[in-house]
Amino acid sequence: MTDGFNQAVWKEKEKVLVPLIFEISVQGRVGHILPKPCEKVVREVGDVLKTIPEKIKRKTPIGLPEVPEPQLTRHYLHLAQMNYAVDLGFYPLGSCTMKYNPKINEEIAKTDKVSRLHPYQDISTVQGALEVLYTLEKMLAEISGMARVTLQPSAGAHGEFTGLCIIRKHHEEKGELEFRREIIVPDSAHGTNPASASMAGFDVVTIPSSADGCVDLEALKTAVGKQTAGLMLTNPNTLGIFEEDILEISGTVHDNGGLLYYDGANLNGVLNKVRPGDMGFDIVHFNLHKTFSTPHGGGGPGAGPVGVKEELVPYLPVPTVEYSEEKDVYYLEYNRPKSVGKVKGFYGNFGVIVKAYSYILSLGAEGLNEVAEVAVLNANYLAKKIGEILGFSLPYVSDKPRKHECVISAARLKAETGVTALDVAKRMLDFGMHAPVVYFPQIVEEALMIEPTETETKETLDRFISVMQTISDEAYNSPEKVHSAPHNTSVRRVDEVKAARNPILSWKMYQKHRG
Numbered sequence: 001m002t003d004g005f006n007q008a009v010w011k012e013k014e015k016v017l018v019p020l021i022f023e024i025s026v027q028g029r030v031g032h033i034l035p036k037p038c039e040k041v042v043r044e045v046g047d048v049l050k051t052i053p054e055k056i057k058r059k060t061p062i063g064l065p066e067v068p069e070p071q072l073t074r075h076y077l078h079l080a081q082m083n084y085a086v087d088l089g090f091y092p093l094g095s096c097t098m099k100y101n102p103k104i105n106e107e108i109a110k111t112d113k114v115s116r117l118h119p120y121q122d123i124s125t126v127q128g129a130l131e132v133l134y135t136l137e138k139m140l141a142e143i144s145g146m147a148r149v150t151l152q153p154s155a156g157a158h159g160e161f162t163g164l165c166i167i168r169k170h171h172e173e174k175g176e177l178e179f180r181r182e183i184i185v186p187d188s189a190h191g192t193n194p195a196s197a198s199m200a201g202f203d204v205v206t207i208p209s210s211a212d213g214c215v216d217l218e219a220l221k222t223a224v225g226k227q228t229a230g231l232m233l234t235n236p237n238t239l240g241i242f243e244e245d246i247l248e249i250s251g252t253v254h255d256n257g258g259l260l261y262y263d264g265a266n267l268n269g270v271l272n273k274v275r276p277g278d279m280g281f282d283i284v285h286f287n288l289h290k291t292f293s294t295p296h297g298g299g300g301p302g303a304g305p306v307g308v309k310e311e312l313v314p315y316l317p318v319p320t321v322e323y324s325e326e327k328d329v330y331y332l333e334y335n336r337p338k339s340v341g342k343v344k345g346f347y348g349n350f351g352v353i354v355k356a357y358s359y360i361l362s363l364g365a366e367g368l369n370e371v372a373e374v375a376v377l378n379a380n381y382l383a384k385k386i387g388e389i390l391g392f393s394l395p396y397v398s399d400k401p402r403k404h405e406c407v408i409s410a411a412r413l414k415a416e417t418g419v420t421a422l423d424v425a426k427r428m429l430d431f432g433m434h435a436p437v438v439y440f441p442q443i444v445e446e447a448l449m450i451e452p453t454e455t456e457t458k459e460t461l462d463r464f465i466s467v468m469q470t471i472s473d474e475a476y477n478s479p480e481k482v483h484s485a486p487h488n489t490s491v492r493r494v495d496e497v498k499a500a501r502n503p504i505l506s507w508k509m510y511q512k513h514r515g
Contacts (some may be wrong), residue, residue: 021075023506025065031072038061041163084434085418090460092382094405094437094449095238097192097290104362105293114354119346123331124288130330131471133321133347136357137305137406142366144262144284150316151348156265157192158343159285159304160232164200164319165340166283166308167230167259167415169315173338176257180229186215188238188441189274192267205256213239213396215249224256234263235279236270238441238449240379240402250280258310259283264304266377267291267454269404282309292356303352314338319325319347377460382406382452385465389414391472395444401455405451407444414446419482420476421446426493427474427485431467456470468512 024151037045046263067075078500085091091098108114117129137149153159166185171177183197184205194204210216214237224231228468231253235243243249250260262276268291276284288303289296296302308316318339332347363371383406387394390415410421425435425448437449452461474481486493504510 002145002478011394020507020510021065021067021072024071024075025067029066029068030156031057031067031331033068053362058434062365072183072322079515081137089432089434090278090464091434092436092450092452092454092464093434094407094440095438096296097263097265097287097451097453098296098434099290099293099402099453100270100455101293101295102243102359102362105358109351109354115118117350120485123329127330129350130133130332133350133356134330136322136353136360137321139357139360140286140305141307143272143275144264144265144286144307145275145281146284147310148313148316148320149305150320150343151303151305152342152344153304153306153316153345154304154349156263156285156287156290156304156357157196158197158302159287159306160192160263161199162306162340162343163308163333164196164230164305165259165343166306166315167261167313168200168202169338169340170259170312171229173315177229179227180257182223182227183229184220184223184231184258186237188213189232190234190263191236191440193232195262197232209239209396211396213237214243214245215243217245217252220249220252224252224258228256228258229251230259230261230282232263233281234266235276236266238266239407239444240269240383240405241400242268242270242398242403242460244277254280263388265290266404267364269379271373271375272365275305277309281499282312283307288352288356293359294352294355301349301352303356305348315340317341320346321347330401339471371454372404376402378452378454378456379404379406379509380459381452381458382450382465383408386450386468389469389472391419391475392448392468400454402455406448407441408448409444410448413471413472413475417475417479419471419479421448423482423485424448424471424473425473425483428467430488431470433464452453492507 005457057368086098086100102197113128117126119267125132137151140149141147150162153162168177171180181203182205183202185193185197186206187206187208194206197204205223207219208216220231224319229269231249233249235246238241244283253260259282260280262279262281264276264284264286267286273289280492284307285305286292287303287348288294288305289301292303294303315338319334319335321330322333346515360368379402381395386408387390387398393409393412394411410419410424413424414420421438425438428435436451439447440449441447471482484493504513
């Protein structure tokens with residue numbers, strides 16, 4: 001099953017890495033010759049280079065590689081063959097919702113009417129764009145059970161920070177910020193939750209999970225009080241389990257004057273089935289690049305809109321997109337004295353917003369329902385089948401249904417064979433599949449966090465299960481084969497600690513590293 005080379009299709013036998021672009025540079029070779037300016041421009045403008053002040057002109061050559069166009073094209077095509085993406089194969093990256101993205105959304109977002117808009121255009125010339133923003137806000141508000149939504153934040157964590165700024169503003173307006181200094185997060189929370197709370201100036205209080213993997217209600221009741229500013233929670237939670245006591249949880253926080261923040265990273269599992277607002281949440285962020293179809297990973301692109309209940313609407317970032325029925329015109333409203341201010345340049349990551357708008361319209365309410373249904377079906381199928389493989393188990397009440405994802409423990413595998421979750425993840429690469437998230441959440445020993453999403457077929461899931469079975473067999477019969485994986489990738493196992501402490505992020509850093 002692992003014969004051959006499961007990454008780049010070039011240099012199959014040698015398995016040689018693509019050289020750096022600077023290493024194939026030859027002095028004097030030209031990739032593109034810029035045309036001379038037309039005579040009319042020269043007459044009107046003159047020599048543009050002479051208008052550049054001497055103090056800002058380069059004194060040395062810029063040092064760009066000199067490569068002809070065909071070689072340049074082949075170089076980057078070869079590099080692309082080393083990349084792994086959801087368009088190439090299964091990408092079960094837990095909590096990241098790496099679903100296949102319909103290409104129609106990409107086509108719409110790159111049309112001239114979208115891609116060539118400029119944020120400094122007069123409002124009268126971008127009425128269509130403002131209508132998209134206004135309409136998507138209404139859609140997201142309905143899906144989440146919120147009153148209004150801002151589309152400004154450019155990522156999930158950015159949305160968290162925006163939401164926490166709104167929580168700050170709410171307590172400040174009530175004159176309670178001085179003593180409401182704590183944000184409560186479960187021990188299974190995404191790492192961005194405590195980080196965002198800290199950045200917003202709050203103290204973080206962590207509460208444990210109960211034996212069933214959900215919020216420990218007694219621990220919550222002990223932690224909450226007049227010092228509580230809010231609770232950050234995702235539902236379903238990081239284990240893929242739905243917090244069945246969510247109404248009691250929200251009631252407990254609200255009775256003590258706190259607010260509930262919904263981390264929307266796991267919305268895919270309950271999309272259009274249940275609304276965060278109906279669970280008692282006051283603020284919610286969406287990951288448009290997860291739930292609503294934009295390719296993500298590697299730093300972007302992203303969008304993390306934030307919705308709020310009616311009481312918190314005055315605090316939304318400026319500007320808001322408004323519509324005047326009398327004038328039949330969309331406009332941007334800056335006159336919002338209680339706003340937390342601007343959180344991003346201009347009006348949000350517009351290309352991502354357009355893709356989400358297209359995705360929602362193309363699926364409709366019935367399609368969004370099916371997204372959640374199939375995502376849950378796929379996750380439970382994997383949880384059941386992998387949990388039966390020797391060495392693996394499904395912790396925290398194994399017979400309890402999961403939603404969008406499942407967290408498998410390889411603790412028994414490690415105890416009996418010495419093969420760790422990291423070893424399993426590295427070996428998986430040899431089969432041409434992306435590894436799941438490992439060692440998160442930290443409350444699960446030797447965690448493998450798997451999210452299949454709704455876009456994968458049963459055949460793909462069965463192959464993944466087969467790979468897990470093969471790795472289990474190898475761990476018990478020839479563990480060194482797993483310990484030394486990967487074997488069939490362009491790069492063998494790297495020293496991850498060294499890579500984190502001494503990253504090589506540029507050509508100059510690489511030259512310095514080589515001495």
